[in-house]
Amino acid sequence: MTRTVVIGGGIAGLATAALLAHEGHEVQLLEQRDHVGGRAGSLERDGFRWDTGPSWYLMPGVFDHFFNLLGTSTAEQLDLRTLSPAYRIFSEPNHDGVRPDPLTIPLGSDQVLETFESVEPGSSKELASYLVSARHTTEMAERFFLYNPFTKMQALLQPEVVRSLPKLAQLLLTPLDKYVSQRFQHPVLRQVLGYPAVFLGTSPSAAPAMYHLMSALDLGDGVQYPMGGFRALVERLEALAVDAGVRIHIGAEALKITTREATHPKKLGRFDGLNLPSGLTGKDSREVTGVKWRDSSGAEHYSVADLxxxxxxxxxxxxxxxxxxxxxxxxxxxxxxTSGPGAVLVMLGVKGSLPDLPHHSLFFTRDWEANFASIFGDDPSIPDPASIYVCKPSATDAGVAPQDHENLFVLVPIPADPSLGGGGADGSGDVMIERTADAAIDQISQWANIPDLRERVVARHTIGPADFARDYNSWRGGMLGPAHTLRQSAMFRAQNASKRVRGLYYAGATTAPGVGVPMCLISAELVLKRIRGDHSTGPITVRPVASRIG
Known part of the structure; x- marks a missing residue:
């Protein structure tokens, strides 16, 4: 059996371990923390349970395909609920303190079209065309780019791709914000269509218009939620990995990947070496031999590995x-x-109900450009006010909060900079982090008309860039990974196999195809493709598994 060691028990690590064990590998997984999940973490205290990472369940087809690869189905693994409404937008009050009415994004594309039309007459026709383009781009991305290991140039020279080159070039070379502003006039509608860039780790002005495909997911397909939160997904991935034979070592810190001279170095093709930095030869003259690691007691171990x-x-x-x-x-x-943003995460337990906040809410500042310039500009600083995201999972899942209480998860995008500090329980974090959390609480209170919000907080915990750097070894303390700019997307992103060491592969949000839980699942499949020598551009063919539920 092929002896394989997987470093990291996040979504990508668990998914890769499960796929390779299912393939017949003898797999060990090393996770340095005392639980798996990585950035898809969770925190429990005082009867509250917060997801501390992903909270939007999008691209359901990616999950369906991944579970099918393991001989199961989404319906067997997760209890999904479709959210209605999808989310709500709260805009910054004007200079006189007058709050604009919130904009609710309903479930269903027809209802979304009506909502846009009510805000900007004539925009429903434009949005319908926009969503058609977004769906087509999503389909093209899944068939030719997201699942593509980019090991063969001819894999992209298919007639459908060639015919679409003029349109693809336009989408790649036009910034998302410009693409949106050419079609919509109302500032809030522009923000609705531009904000998905943040979930890709960049700003609307730096993201290629290719990523307008994101709007097909939340505006067209709707937003779902796995009951139990994303912790439930982590638990199912862990169980599937263990069932496939993976040995998981908790509290196991990887110290060194060991290598030796390769017996027969392989010269890489020009396309396979496309993302090589200048000065590298494109030759895997070394091969992997194993991993040195330390357990929670301090004892050191060595795991021999073929991969x-x-x-x-x-x-x-x-x-x-x-x-x-x-x-x-x-x-x-x-x-x-270019790094994606850092973040201040604020987990709040709130006494009483918060009926005006649905499951997902977005709080948008008026000065959109200034907000992103603070995060990504040459002189970065914490935005004030900030455009923030608020999740209230207790709107859907009663198990995440005590009775008559609400669970809030607040995400404030800030520069990726560990020197800004880390968080802690009940205001014990570093000054800048707690000050940002206070400002976010007050912002929610004022913009959503919850005047007593601060007084009703009964539990609080914060996380900052220093925590991301310490807990996840995150580059620059970022919450996501490299930003999805043009030069860091698709074949231009760091790929899933080492250019120097045979048998060494990479998975997760910091590699191809990119950030987000669906992308991490795809990265696991790309590793499997690399190992198999599969150069195909789309998902691995697998017979759908009929659910045994019902």
């Missing part, structure tokens, strides 16, 4: 776990990369 998959942050893997001659990405490469 190693690192689901850890790519920068950490390359700069800390590999020797200099084994690195695919040099210092110059990292200096030229």
């Amino acid at each position: 190693v998959v690192s689901g850890a942050d790519l920068h950490h893997t390359e700069t800390q776990l590999l020797g200099v001659r084994d690195r695919s990405y040099n210092k110059k490469y990292w200096q030229s990369r």
Whole structure:
């Protein structure tokens, strides 16, 4: 059996371990923390249970396909609920303190069209065309780009791709904000269509218009929620991995990926080496031999491996776990990369109900450009006020909060900078983090007309960039990974196999295809494709598994 070691027990690590064990590998998984899940974490205290990472369940087809690869189905693994409304927008009060009416995004594309028309007459026709384009782009992305290991140039020279090149070029070279502003006039509607760039780790002005496909997901398909939160997804991935034979070591810190000279170095093709930094030869002259790791007692171990998959942050893997001659990405490469945003996460337990907040809410500032300039500009600072995201899972799932209480998760995008500090329980975090949390609570209170919100908070916990850097070895303390700018998307993003070390692979949000839970699942499949020598552009063919539920 192929001996495989997977580093990191996040979504990508668990998914990769499960797929490879299902393939017949003998798999060990090393997770440095005392639980799996990675950035899809959870926190429990005082009867509350918060997801501390992903909270939007989008791209359901990716989940369906992944579970089918393991011989099961989404219906067997998760209890999904479709949210109605999808989410609500709260806009910044004007200079006189007058609050604009919130904009509710309903469930169903027909209802969304009506909502847009009520805000901007004539916009429903434009939105219908926009969503058709978004759906087509989503289909093209899934068939030719997201599942593509980019190992063969001819894989992209298919007639449908060639015919679409003019349109694809326009979508790649036009910024998302410009693409939206050419079609819609109302500032809030522009924000609704531009804000998904934040979930891709960038700003609407830096994201290619290709990513307008995101609007087909929340405006067209709707938003779902797995009961039990994303912790339920982590638990199911862990169970599937264990059932497939994966041995999971908790509290196991990877120290070094060991290598040796390869017996027969392989010269890479021009396209396979497309994302090589300058100065590298494109030759895997080394091969992996195993992983040194330390357990929670401090004892060191060595696991011999034929293959190693690192689901850890790519920068950490390359700069800390590999020797200099084994690195695919040099210092110059990292200096030229753009990080996604950092974040202040605020978990709140609130006494009483909050009926005006649905499951998902977005709070948008008027000065959109200034907000993103604070995060991504040359002189970064914490935005004030900030455009923030608020999740109230207790609107759907009574199990996440005590009776007569609400559960709030607040995300404030800020610059990726560990020096801004870390969080803690009940105001014990670093000054800048707690000050940002206070401002976010007051902002929600004022903009959503909840005047006594601060007084009703009975539990509070914060997380900041320093926590991301410490707990997840996150590059620059970012919450997501490298931003999805043009030069960090698709074949231009760091790929899933080492350019220097045979048998070493990469998975997760810091590699291809990108950030988000669905992308992490796809990255696991890309690793499987690389190992198999599968150069196909779309999902691996698998017979759908009929649900045994009902």
